[in-house]
Amino acid sequence: MSNSKKKSDWYKTVLGSRRIVEEMVVKSETQSSQLDTLEIMLSSKGSQFQKVMTLTTEQQIKVEDDIRQVYESILDGGQLPTLKKVQHLSFVKYFLETNLPAGFIALDASHTWMIFWLVNSLLLLGGKIDQDMSSKISENILSYLNEDGGFGGGAGLISHVVSSYAAVMALFLSNDPNVLAKIDRQKTYEWLLSLKLEDGSFCMYKGGEVDTRAVYCALVIASILDILTPELVDNTAEWLGRCQTFEGGFGGVPGDEAHGGYSFCAVAALSILGPPQEIITKHCDLKNLVKWSVNRQYQLEGGMNGRTNKLVDGCYSHWVGGIFPFLELATQCDLLDRAALKNYILICCQEENGGLRDKPGKRPDFYHTNYVLCGLSLCQHETKYDPALTTETLGASAFAYRVERIKDPQEDPVNFVEPLHPIFGIPMDTVLKNRKL
Numbered sequence: 001m002s003n004s005k006k007k008s009d010w011y012k013t014v015l016g017s018r019r020i021v022e023e024m025v026v027k028s029e030t031q032s033s034q035l036d037t038l039e040i041m042l043s044s045k046g047s048q049f050q051k052v053m054t055l056t057t058e059q060q061i062k063v064e065d066d067i068r069q070v071y072e073s074i075l076d077g078g079q080l081p082t083l084k085k086v087q088h089l090s091f092v093k094y095f096l097e098t099n100l101p102a103g104f105i106a107l108d109a110s111h112t113w114m115i116f117w118l119v120n121s122l123l124l125l126g127g128k129i130d131q132d133m134s135s136k137i138s139e140n141i142l143s144y145l146n147e148d149g150g151f152g153g154g155a156g157l158i159s160h161v162v163s164s165y166a167a168v169m170a171l172f173l174s175n176d177p178n179v180l181a182k183i184d185r186q187k188t189y190e191w192l193l194s195l196k197l198e199d200g201s202f203c204m205y206k207g208g209e210v211d212t213r214a215v216y217c218a219l220v221i222a223s224i225l226d227i228l229t230p231e232l233v234d235n236t237a238e239w240l241g242r243c244q245t246f247e248g249g250f251g252g253v254p255g256d257e258a259h260g261g262y263s264f265c266a267v268a269a270l271s272i273l274g275p276p277q278e279i280i281t282k283h284c285d286l287k288n289l290v291k292w293s294v295n296r297q298y299q300l301e302g303g304m305n306g307r308t309n310k311l312v313d314g315c316y317s318h319w320v321g322g323i324f325p326f327l328e329l330a331t332q333c334d335l336l337d338r339a340a341l342k343n344y345i346l347i348c349c350q351e352e353n354g355g356l357r358d359k360p361g362k363r364p365d366f367y368h369t370n371y372v373l374c375g376l377s378l379c380q381h382e383t384k385y386d387p388a389l390t391t392e393t394l395g396a397s398a399f400a401y402r403v404e405r406i407k408d409p410q411e412d413p414v415n416f417v418e419p420l421h422p423i424f425g426i427p428m429d430t431v432l433k434n435r436k437l
C-alpha cells in the first residue's frame with residue numbers, strides 16, 4: 001500500500017477489538033508473503049463463538065473447521081493456488097454462448113442480470129467482446145426495453161429498477177459505443193422520476209418495495225445515461241443517511257438490520273452525489289461505519305460476512321469489500337486486510353473446472369463468479385479520488401476516480417484482474433472509454 005496512508009491512533013481505537021487482525025495486517029505488510037499471512041490466520045486463538053452454542057454458532061464452527069482444513073492442506077503442500085483464469089474464462093464463455101439448461105427457468109426474471117454478471121466477469125478476467133457477441137448482447141438486452149423507458153428482467157416483464165440497472169450496465173459493457181443512444185433517455189428519466197418518493201427513496205417498480213438497492217440502481221442508471229438532475233435526487237442523500245443503523249452499517253430501509261448488500265448500495269449511491277470524503281461524513285457516522293465494516297472480515301477465514309454473526313461468503317468480497325475504497329479515501333487509513341481476503345478468494349472460492357463460489361462445498365454460479373472477481377480486483381488495487389477530474393455538475397464526482405494496481409513483486413501476473421470502478425462495479429477501462437453517450 002502507499003506510504004501516504006498511515007495507521008493513525010484513531011484507526012487503532014476504532015479497531016480496538018480486533019487487535020489480532022491489526023497485527024496480522026502489519027505483519028503481512030512487512031513480510032509481504034501470503035503464506036506467512038496464512039500461518040498467522042491459522043495460529044489465531046480460535047473462535048470466541050464457541051462459548052455459546054446455537055444453530056448459528058454451530059454453523060460458524062463447521063465453516064471454520066472446513067476452512068481451517070483447506071488452509072492447513074495448503075500450508076502442508078506449501079503452494080498457494082493461482083487464479084484459474086483459463087478455466088474461469090471458459091466457464092463464462094460457455095454460458096454466454098450456449099443455450100441455458102432447463103433448470104435456469106427459475107432465473108427467467110434475471111436475464112439482464114445473468115448477461116451483466118457473465119460479461120462483467122469476462123472483462124474483469126481480461127477477455128474481449130467481439131462484434132458478434134456485442135450484437136448478441138445488445139439485441140438480447142434491448143428486447144427487454146419497455147415502452148415506459150425501463151427494462152424488465154426478461155421477456156414480457158414489467159420495468160424493474162434493478163433489472164434496468166443490469167441492462168444498462170450490460171449495454172455499457174457491450175463494446176458498442178452507439179448502443180446507449182438506442183434508449184430514449186427522456187422516457188427513462190420520466191420513468192425513474194415516477195419511482196421516486198417524496199422522502200428521497202425509490203421503489204423497485206411502480207407500487208413496489210423501497211430499499212437502498214433501488215436508490216443505487218436508479219442513481220447509477222441516471223449517472224451512466226447522464227440524466228441526473230437535482231429533482232431526481234432531492235432528499236435522497238438524507239434518506240440514505242437514515243438507513244444507517246446503530247451498528248454502523250446500512251439496512252435496506254430506515255430501522256432494518258445492517259447488511260453488506262444494502263450498505264454498499266447506500267455508500268456507493270451517496271458517492272454518486274459527492275466526493276466520498278465529504279458526502280459520507282455529511283450524511284452518516286463514519287467511525288461507526290468503519291467499525292462495522294472492518295468487523296465483517298473474519299480472522300480465520302480472511303473473507304467477509306454480510307451481517308453480524310452470519311457466515312463468510314465470497315460475494316461479500318464485493319458488497320462489503322467494495323465499501324472500503326470509499327472508507328479508505330474518507331479516512332486516509334488502510335482498513336482492509338487485502339492479503340487475507342485474497343487468500344480466501346484464491347484458496348476457498350475457486351472451482352477446479354472454472355467459476356467462483358460462496359465457500360468450499362458450494363457450487364459456482366454467475367453471481368458469485370462476478371462478485372468474487374470484483375473482490376479480487378479490490379485486493380490488487382488502490383482507489384484514488386482526483387478533484388481535478390470533477391466539476392460542479394451534479395454526479396460528476398462519480399467520474400473522478402483513478403484506480404492503481406498495488407505494486408507487489410511477488411504477485412504472479414496470472415492473478416491480475418482488471419481495475420474496477422468503485423461505484424459502478426465494472427472495469428475502469430469501460431467507464432473511461434464510454435463515459436459520454
Ligand SMILES: CC(C)=CCC/C(C)=C/CC/C(C)=C/COP(=O)(O)OP(=O)(O)O
Pocket residue numbers: 162213216217259260261262265305306307310311313319
Ligand atoms: C444492486 C443490488 C441489486 C444489490 C444487491 C445487494 C445485496 C446482495 C443485498 C442482500 C440482501 C439480503 C437481505 C441478503 C441476505 O441473504 P441471506 O440471509 O441469505 O445471507 P446472509 O446470511 O449472508 O445475510
Ligand SMILES: [Zn+2]
Pocket residue numbers: 313314315316358368
Ligand atoms: Zn453469496
